[in-house]
Amino acid sequence: MKPADIHSLGATARTDVLVVGAGLAGLHTATLLARHGHEVLLVDRRTSLAGAIRTTGIFVRKTLDDFPLPPEHLGPPIRRVLLYPPDLRRPVSLVSARDEYRVGDMAPLYTATAATAAAAGVRIALGTRYAGRQDGTFRLVGRDGPTAVSARFVVGADGARSSVARDLALDRNHHLLVGAEEVFDLPGHDEPPTFHCVLDPTLAPGYLAWVINDGEHAHVGVAGYADRFPEGLRQALRRFSASAPGLASADRPEAVERRGGPIPVGGVLRRISCADGLLVGDAAGAVSPLTAGGLDPCLRLSEFAAAVLDDALRTGRPDALSPYDGAALRARFRGRLTLRRALAQVRTPAMAAAAFPLLRTPLGRAAAGRVLFGDKSFPTPARR
Numbered sequence: 001m002k003p004a005d006i007h008s009l010g011a012t013a014r015t016d017v018l019v020v021g022a023g024l025a026g027l028h029t030a031t032l033l034a035r036h037g038h039e040v041l042l043v044d045r046r047t048s049l050a051g052a053i054r055t056t057g058i059f060v061r062k063t064l065d066d067f068p069l070p071p072e073h074l075g076p077p078i079r080r081v082l083l084y085p086p087d088l089r090r091p092v093s094l095v096s097a098r099d100e101y102r103v104g105d106m107a108p109l110y111t112a113t114a115a116t117a118a119a120a121g122v123r124i125a126l127g128t129r130y131a132g133r134q135d136g137t138f139r140l141v142g143r144d145g146p147t148a149v150s151a152r153f154v155v156g157a158d159g160a161r162s163s164v165a166r167d168l169a170l171d172r173n174h175h176l177l178v179g180a181e182e183v184f185d186l187p188g189h190d191e192p193p194t195f196h197c198v199l200d201p202t203l204a205p206g207y208l209a210w211v212i213n214d215g216e217h218a219h220v221g222v223a224g225y226a227d228r229f230p231e232g233l234r235q236a237l238r239r240f241s242a243s244a245p246g247l248a249s250a251d252r253p254e255a256v257e258r259r260g261g262p263i264p265v266g267g268v269l270r271r272i273s274c275a276d277g278l279l280v281g282d283a284a285g286a287v288s289p290l291t292a293g294g295l296d297p298c299l300r301l302s303e304f305a306a307a308v309l310d311d312a313l314r315t316g317r318p319d320a321l322s323p324y325d326g327a328a329l330r331a332r333f334r335g336r337l338t339l340r341r342a343l344a345q346v347r348t349p350a351m352a353a354a355a356f357p358l359l360r361t362p363l364g365r366a367a368a369g370r371v372l373f374g375d376k377s378f379p380t381p382a383r384r
């Protein structure tokens with residue numbers, strides 16, 4: 001894939017759609033629009049999509065079933081989840097009869113997805129920052145300075161703190177967790193691939209600490225409300241990493257990859273489109289408020305966005321983006337928002353430990369199984 005140079009596009013470039021952000025949401029939306037025959041310019045401030053990764057990359061079964069992700073960049077299937085109380089003793093073990101998760105090797109996965117986008121006709125400009133809207137054009141700043149781009153529509157795929165949302169006067173994420181993790185290669189061993197989850201509000205206030213060991217890679221991470229980490233996010237990760245379950249201390253090398261970033265958990269935002277454009281992925285708040293999983297939602301919402309934009313570009317109707325309505329999608333998140341509020345209330349290790357006698361009962365195990373292995377995915381908007 002040869003990235004476009006924005007300056008080769010001319011002083012004022014023109015395109016049907018400018019997509020800001022080449023995470024999975026932006027890449028998928030751009031590819032679908034190009035396949036519909038539209039001109040698409042996709043920009044990202046990162047100079048390489050293989051760097052500054054902000055996700056663990058756990059893909060759930062529904063996503064693996066419904067989207068053609070490159071199998072060579074997915075880790076071994078995971079069927080086993082262990083849920084630990086704060087003292088890490090007697091974890092609750094849940095084993096599914098089906099393959100439930102696979103962890104993406106995200107650097108090559110993003111690169112391969114970008115190559116698919118380019119093959120569909122998307123012009124990709126990396127090292128190019130979206131710097132705002134001015135006099136009906138969009139300002140982009142590349143390595144050699146600024147350029148103005150005129151586009152019929154702009155897509156904000158620029159993550160949880162979206163500048164496009166701000167410029168289009170759309171809703172913005174205010175309810176966020178922050179997460180951080182360490183990633184490293186593993187020498188391989190005989191344990192079955194396992195997702196270890198620790199419920200301890202001193203390590204992960206309002207969420208979970210995790211270890212994923214799929215036999216090829218380890219991910220050790222924590223996430224929670226930024227203002228509730230007793231000693232800060234970094235220290236929580238350091239403390240967890242020193243005693244993380246599911247790994248031998250010899251497994252952890254000196255040098256590890258570090259990832260992190262904000263996670264919107266307030267549910268899909270209400271106003272995610274206007275006459276000039278729309279939001280997808282984290283920018284639209286499309287993340288499960290309970291599990292904080294955003295990869296399935298971003299792919300599904302991108303399909304809806306591309307269908308609505310295709311319709312708008314073909315018909316030229318001024319109200320063509322209005323069916324892209326977050327309020328209608330949000331209504332289907334009520335249950336998950338209630339469970340998020342409940343998880344946010346677990347404020348002490350004693351409260352977390354108190355949940356475990358219930359989790360060990362058949363009813364508790366069934367409820368945990370429904371959350372962890374359920375068939376629910378991001379609600380797919382009705383196809384028109």
Ligand SMILES: Cc1cc2nc3c(=O)[nH]c(=O)nc-3n(C[C@H](O)[C@H](O)[C@H](O)COP(=O)(O)OP(=O)(O)OC[C@H]3O[C@@H](n4cnc5c(N)ncnc54)[C@H](O)[C@@H]3O)c2cc1C
Nearest residue numbers: 021023024025045055056057058130179281282293294295
């Ligand atoms: C630590 C962590 C672990 C996670 N783990 C999982 C997981 O295992 N499974 C899961 O389902 N979800 C997970 N999530 C959530 C999931 O990663 C996100 O919901 C998903 O990646 C969102 O994709 P996106 O394309 O919307 O945004 P992003 O992947 O964040 O992409 C946004 C892009 O926009 C670019 N950008 C931003 N501003 C500008 C600008 N002004 N100009 C140009 N470019 C710009 C950024 O460089 C970035 O490439 C995790 C999140 C975090 C933080």
